[in-house]
Amino acid sequence: xxxxxxxxxxxxxxxxxxxxxxxxxxxxxxxxxxxxxxxxxxxxxxxxxxxxxxxxxxxxxxxxxxxxxxxxxxxxxxxxxxxxxxxxxxxxxxxxxxxxxxxxxxxxxxxxxxxxxxxxxxxxxxxxxxxxxxxxxxxxxxxxxxxxxxxxxxxxxxxxxxxxxxxxxxxxxxxxxxxxxxxxxxxxxxxxxxxxxxxxxxxxxxxxxxxxxxxxxxxxxxxxxxxxxxxxxxxxxxxxxxxxx
Ligand SMILES: Nc1nc2c(c(=O)[nH]1)N[C@H]1C(S)=C(S)[C@@H](COP(=O)(O)O)O[C@H]1N2
Ligand SMILES: [Mo]
Numbered sequence: 001x002x003x004x005x006x007x008x009x010x011x012x013x014x015x016x017x018x019x020x021x022x023x024x025x026x027x028x029x030x031x032x033x034x035x036x037x038x039x040x041x042x043x044x045x046x047x048x049x050x051x052x053x054x055x056x057x058x059x060x061x062x063x064x065x066x067x068x069x070x071x072x073x074x075x076x077x078x079x080x081x082x083x084x085x086x087x088x089x090x091x092x093x094x095x096x097x098x099x100x101x102x103x104x105x106x107x108x109x110x111x112x113x114x115x116x117x118x119x120x121x122x123x124x125x126x127x128x129x130x131x132x133x134x135x136x137x138x139x140x141x142x143x144x145x146x147x148x149x150x151x152x153x154x155x156x157x158x159x160x161x162x163x164x165x166x167x168x169x170x171x172x173x174x175x176x177x178x179x180x181x182x183x184x185x186x187x188x189x190x191x192x193x194x195x196x197x198x199x200x201x202x203x204x205x206x207x208x209x210x211x212x213x214x215x216x217x218x219x220x221x222x223x224x225x226x227x228x229x230x231x232x233x234x235x236x237x238x239x240x241x242x243x244x245x
């Protein structure tokens with residue numbers, strides 16, 4: 001399999017967007033991205049070349065000091081993101097669905113809640129073990145709105161206005177893919193993508209869109225933000241992958 005150069009995060013303050021579009025490398029994958037490592041104290045920490053998903057990630061593990069107290073690093077491909085809370089937050093569910101819906105935070109909280117506990121692994125080489133996420137299983141929400149036969153995939157949009165992600169319908173129906181309202185047994189903080197973020201437990205953390213605002217059912221997979229630059233759409237973690245039906 002080919003080497004995938006992960007775009008290196010730009011050093012920078014939280015909210016200070018760094019624009020640095022570089023030409024593609026010899027691997028065909030551009031380096032230098034608008035990922036902002038904004039966690040306090042990480043301002044000067046830079047990752048050199050992109051880590052590699054399959055065989056190179058270990059080489060970078062530990063090159064960044066842990067950010068904050070819980071091991072997570074702040075990422076955003078844009079500058080500051082307008083916070084949304086209990087009164088302003090909305091999740092729209094549309095596209096190829098029988099009954100389009102717009103849900104408030106309260107309405108999401110009132111749906112049956114599920115807990116998914118899994119390691120979080122970023123392609124930049126850091127990970128956090130056994131992280132609990134609680135919320136609404138994506139498959140339960142899809143069942144609620146109803147899908148026509150031509151539905152094949154799900155596209156996610158975010159209220160940062162830029163980030164997108166995608167899953168096949170089969171992946172979206174797994175019991176470890178959750179529309180998370182809680183993380184680490186607390187409401188999801190704004191910097192962690194709250195009040196609502198996706199958690200795709202069996203895949204690299206870039207699949208877990210923060211600041212989730214839209215779910216669109218489509219007839220084919222639309223590659224997301226990073227995937228348009230060459231990152232795998234099927235971002236299975238080692239030892240994870242499609243399950244037998
Ligand atoms: N909207 C949005 N979601 C996103 C990202 C982003 O930049 N914007 N970065 C992704 C990546 S690469 C990672 S590792 C995680 C980081 O989540 P954290 O900031 O809570 O650590 O969010 C993922 N989801
Ligand atoms: Mo990441």
